Amino acid sequence: MKITCDYCSNTYEDTLPKCPYCNAPNPTQKTDKNPRTIEELQAWYTARHLPAPEKTRFFIGVDYKGAKAFGIYKNENGEFIVYKNKADGSRAVRYQGKDETYAVNEIFQKLKDEIVHQKNNSRKSGKSSGGKRSGRGNDGSSVYMWITLIAIAAFLITLCGKWITGRHNGYYSNHGNTYYHYGTHWYTYDDYGAGSWTEIYDDPVTEEIEGDYDGYYLSRDWDSSIQASDWDDSPYYDEMHYDSDSSDSDWGDYDWDSSDSWDSWDSGSDWDSDW
Numbered sequence: 256m257k258i259t260c261d262y263c264s265n266t267y268e269d270t271l272p273k274c275p276y277c278n279a280p281n282p283t284q285k286t287d288k289n290p291r292t293i294e295e296l297q298a299w300y301t302a303r304h305l306p307a308p309e310k311t312r313f314f315i316g317v318d319y320k321g322a323k324a325f326g327i328y329k330n331e332n333g334e335f336i337v338y339k340n341k342a343d344g345s346r347a348v349r350y351q352g353k354d355e356t357y358a359v360n361e362i363f364q365k366l367k368d369e370i371v372h373q374k375n376n377s378r379k380s381g382k383s384s385g386g387k388r389s390g391r392g393n394d395g396s397s398v399y400m401w402i403t404l405i406a407i408a409a410f411l412i413t414l415c416g417k418w419i420t421g422r423h424n425g426y427y428s429n430h431g432n433t434y435y436h437y438g439t440h441w442y443t444y445d446d447y448g449a450g451s452w453t454e455i456y457d458d459p460v461t462e463e464i465e466g467d468y469d470g471y472y473l474s475r476d477w478d479s480s481i482q483a484s485d486w487d488d489s490p491y492y493d494e495m496h497y498d499s500d501s502s503d504s505d506w507g508d509y510d511w512d513s514s515d516s517w518d519s520w521d522s523g524s525d526w527d528s529d530w
């Protein structure tokens with residue numbers, strides 16, 4: 256059965272977890288993957304050992320009045336407010352309405368983007384070169400030779416694997432929307448409200464593209480004719496590249512642990528923009 260999206264008015268199958276056109280959650284379905292209530296978002300935040308709201312500038316369940324802040328709360332009329340307080344203290348309301356799931360998802364996606372950005376900054380600032388060891392004797396030289404050969408073989412295997420998974424990387428257009436494919440991941444450009452890239456899963460539109468890559472292909476690289484911002488400027492670019500190139504197995508998650516510097520958290524957000 257098809258349902259009509261409350262936010263973009265397009266119709267889609269009710270079996271989909273969210274609208275394929277604007278990514279608004281499907282109100283007829285429940286998913287345990289993402290928080291759906293303010294309480295669940297607070298628990299998600301706490302479980303990942305994130306710094307205090309005064310450090311991250313994300314205030315969950317709080318109508319924070321100070322400058323430079325993102326937040327969500329429920330007002331006296333039962334409406335959920337998602338907001339951003341700019342540098343001058345003025346407020347831009349991202350969402351105001353009765354749909355808690357949609358409101359929570361808006362601030363949740365922004366919070367995840369910010370965590371990726373901050374882990375990226377922390378990683379770059381924390382890089383240091385380790386000490387080098389020199390081998391001694393013929394036995395040591397032989398060991399290093401085998402290590403070198405194994406490393407070269409592993410590199411070639413990895414390079415081949417990346418070519419296979421990345422041969423369809425690039426921009427695609429389908430049903431009037433722009434998509435970006437990276438490895439095994441799909442992203443769609445949300446020009447309805449967010450004006451940003453969002454990762455999507457098990458989407459029939461992308462499955463249609465995968466059936467005929469050439470038919471929907473736009474370009475490998477971004478240019479001004481593509482109806483979307485440059486995917487390389489999105490937080491996902493840093494997340495995906497550091498996740499695949501780093502030896503840190505947990506780089507792609509959203510936990511904040513002892514290896515991340517709380518003191519380095521400085522959102523760097525454009526506090527003069529609406530979002």
